[in-house]
Amino acid sequence: MNPAAGGGKSYKLLGPALDRLRGGGIDVEIANTSASGDATRITREAYGRGIRNFIAVGGDGTSYEVVNGLFPESIGKEPARLGFLPLGTGNSFLRDFSNKGVEYALESILADRARTCDVLRLRHRAGTIYYINLLSLGFSADVATLRARRFAHWGELGYFTSIFLTLARFNRRPFPLRVESQDNFDDRRCLFITFNNSKFTGGTMMIAPNAEVNDGLIEYVRWGPIGRLGLIRNLPGLYDGTHIEHPLAERKGVKRVEFKLDRPVDVMVDGEVLSLHCEELDVLPGALTVVA
Numbered sequence: 696m697n698p699a700a701g702g703g704k705s706y707k708l709l710g711p712a713l714d715r716l717r718g719g720g721i722d723v724e725i726a727n728t729s730a731s732g733d734a735t736r737i738t739r740e741a742y743g744r745g746i747r748n749f750i751a752v753g754g755d756g757t758s759y760e761v762v763n764g765l766f767p768e769s770i771g772k773e774p775a776r777l778g779f780l781p782l783g784t785g786n787s788f789l790r791d792f793s794n795k796g797v798e799y800a801l802e803s804i805l806a807d808r809a810r811t812c813d814v815l816r817l818r819h820r821a822g823t824i825y826y827i828n829l830l831s832l833g834f835s836a837d838v839a840t841l842r843a844r845r846f847a848h849w850g851e852l853g854y855f856t857s858i859f860l861t862l863a864r865f866n867r868r869p870f871p872l873r874v875e876s877q878d879n880f881d882d883r884r885c886l887f888i889t890f891n892n893s894k895f896t897g898g899t900m901m902i903a904p905n906a907e908v909n910d911g912l913i914e915y916v917r918w919g920p921i922g923r924l925g926l927i928r929n930l931p932g933l934y935d936g937t938h939i940e941h942p943l944a945e946r947k948g949v950k951r952v953e954f955k956l957d958r959p960v961d962v963m964v965d966g967e968v969l970s971l972h973c974e975e976l977d978v979l980p981g982a983l984t985v986v987a
Contacts, residue, residue, distance in 0.1 A: 696752030696780075697728050705753055705782040712780055712801060719805040723750070728757070738764025742775060750778040750804065755787055755966030759826060762965075762983070766814060766825040770982065778804045778986035787966070788828045790895035791908060792987050803986050811981035812908045815892050820959070820972035827983065828965040829896050829903065830976070832870050833887030834926075837861045839963040867920040871955040874915060874947065880955045884920045886943075890952060890976055891916060894936070904936030905946060911980035912948035919943035952976040 698706040709725075716723055726737045738749060738761045749765070751758040758779060765775045779786050779800045786796070793799035802808070817824050831839075838857045846853030871882040889896075891903035891914040906914035921929070921943050932938035939946050954973040961970050 696725060697734065697754075697757045700753035700757060700782070708782040708797075709752065709780075712782060712797065715801055716804060721804065728760075732760065734760035735764040739768060742768055747773060748776045748778075750780055752780045752782060754781060755828060758786065758788065759828075759965035759967050762814065762825050762827055765983065766816070766979075767823070770979065774982065774984050776809060776984045776986055780804075787895045787898055788893050788908075788985075789987055790899065791893045791906075800987070807986065809984050809986050810909065812983045812985040813892055813911060814979040814982040815890065815913060816977055816979055817964070817971070817973060818975045820974060824964065824969075824971075825979075826892070826965045827908070827985070828893050829889050829891040829963075831887060831889045831896070831902075831963045832960060832973075833868075833885060834861060835887050835889070835896070835902075836961050836963040836968070837864075837866065840961040840968045843968040862923060862926075865923055870960065873953045873955070874949045875951045876947070876949070880953075882955075886918045886921050886926065888918075889916045890914070892978075900933050901936040902933065902938075903946070904939060905948070908985070909981060910948065911978060912950060913952065913976060913978050914946065915949050915952065916946045917944065919945075950978055 696705060713723055728734045734757055742765060749761055751761045761777060769775050779789055781789060781797055781800060789800060812827060814825050814827055817830060838861045841860060842853050842857040846856055867884045867886050869882040869884050870888055871880045873880045889902050891906045893908050894901050894903050894906045896902045903914040903916050916939060929938055929941055938944055953975055956973055959970045959972040
């Protein structure tokens with residue numbers, strides 16, 4: 696668990712949640728993180744000791760680190776099971792199944808409500824990462840990057856400040872890539888591109904309404920060079936999924952994506968902000984069991 700998640704709320708809410716789990720006959724061992732990367736290291740060591748059941752306590756970032764502790768170690772081996780306790784913060788992945796948050800998560804763990812889940816694998820110039828929610832390039836990644844690097848301690852005000860500044864800059868640019876059905880690399884300018892395994896991001900934004908977590912596909916969503924006013928007018932569509940009906944939008948389910956970038960770019964992946972020289976994206980069908 697990340698004791699700092701949700702501004703420290705996670706730690707305060709953990710006791711009652713553990714009481715419910717233990718009252719339901721579940722034996723829980725707590726491992727606290729204190730720095731970035733700790734959850735990945737702890738998970739990898741635990742998997743090596745034979746532990747196969749994990750619960751990510753925190754937000755999307757904690758889940759992302761746990762997934763990267765399970766992979767690539769678990770590929771071709773006994774799959775791990777991952778549950779979630781979004782205490783004091785959000786978990787966009789869980790929104791695909793319920794909007795009840797932590798209550799739904801607790802019920803799922805107690806009822807052992809398990810299902811298979813695809814894992815998306817991104818190879819980049821310096822290594823490989825894995826994720827279960829989404830990878831974003833362009834506007835949304837720019838907002839997240841600005842917030843993380845300059846306004847991390849501003850709370851909700853930092854989020855809106857980052858949106859305002861990103862709108863002012865409004866950097867629509869190409870991210871050359873080729874999906875499996877294309878002959879040539881697509882170098883058209885765009886506002887953003889996302890590569891999704893699940894529907895939601897940012898808690899309630901339905902960025903990929905057609906995504907399914909276990910269909911063996913990457914849901915590719917692209918929004919072309921829409922203008923500022925057009926973006927503002929169409930913002931509600933990002934929350935109900937109708938933005939994909941816009942003339943500048945496109946989506947498709949694919950199994951592989953190749954990138955032809957000339958430098959690293961800022962990306963947002965499952966709530967984390969990274970700078971990566973992306974090379975290839977593919978999907979590992981049903982590689983993880985999620986309790987959700």
